[in-house]
Amino acid sequence: MKKVILEICCGDVAGVAAAVKGGADRVELCSALGEGGLTPSAGAISEAVGLGIPVNVLIRPRRGDFVYTPEEVECMMSDIRFCAGAGVNGVVLGALTPDGDVDEKALRRMVAEATGMEMTFHRAIDVCRCPEDALETAVRLGFDNILTSGMKSNALDGAVNIGRLVDLAKGRIRIIAGCGVNPGNAAEIIRISGADAIHSSCSMSVRSGMRFRRAEVHMGNDGDEYAHNTVDVHKVLALRSIVDGIVKDN
Numbered sequence: 164m165k166k167v168i169l170e171i172c173c174g175d176v177a178g179v180a181a182a183v184k185g186g187a188d189r190v191e192l193c194s195a196l197g198e199g200g201l202t203p204s205a206g207a208i209s210e211a212v213g214l215g216i217p218v219n220v221l222i223r224p225r226r227g228d229f230v231y232t233p234e235e236v237e238c239m240m241s242d243i244r245f246c247a248g249a250g251v252n253g254v255v256l257g258a259l260t261p262d263g264d265v266d267e268k269a270l271r272r273m274v275a276e277a278t279g280m281e282m283t284f285h286r287a288i289d290v291c292r293c294p295e296d297a298l299e300t301a302v303r304l305g306f307d308n309i310l311t312s313g314m315k316s317n318a319l320d321g322a323v324n325i326g327r328l329v330d331l332a333k334g335r336i337r338i339i340a341g342c343g344v345n346p347g348n349a350a351e352i353i354r355i356s357g358a359d360a361i362h363s364s365c366s367m368s369v370r371s372g373m374r375f376r377r378a379e380v381h382m383g384n385d386g387d388e389y390a391h392n393t394v395d396v397h398k399v400l401a402l403r404s405i406v407d408g409i410v411k412d413n
Contacts, residue, residue: 168360169406178394179211185399193221202242217252229259229287236269243276253281263292265300283308308337317343318352325356346401367395
């Protein structure tokens, strides 16, 4: 028997601290969650690593698709090297070709740079041409995990597809169900999919402490510029309780 892993997606160091307090098994650290997640700063990585929980860092240089230029691949290589030196637990990677297949050429370079770290193939699998082929490629390249919403807009809608990937994986790679996972649907997602882990942002909005506000100035944020999201420790605790009540067969 084995437990389901609880991974919390954190967009700041305060969120990592909340994930630790809530009993998460590990975190995925990124920035710009509103953009789908981007590589966090060196400072955020260094601070998070010191908080006593395994930290997996997202390597994604920009928003948008997962077809990367040679220059972007070099940037990703540099970020992976920094992570290796900073003592992170793992890196979260993904790259596709224009035809929607896994970009093995780029990923082989990144995988070689990530030697010794855990590796997750991220939700690029959800927009690739053939998820089944992508899974086999990820296994062949030596990835440890695949993060997926089952090719749907959220993991609950994609739970059946996640289950197909779990069956195809046959224990060779861990399948993580992510996107829209919360205490209200986590048990159902795990029941339907049989996923080995769940991934949740457990987010809450935090109001700005600023009393003075210049309303006519905007910094490019489409939302409320006097609020930001971080991890809600109470949601993490709730997910911890749900996960602890579920034990999977090997």
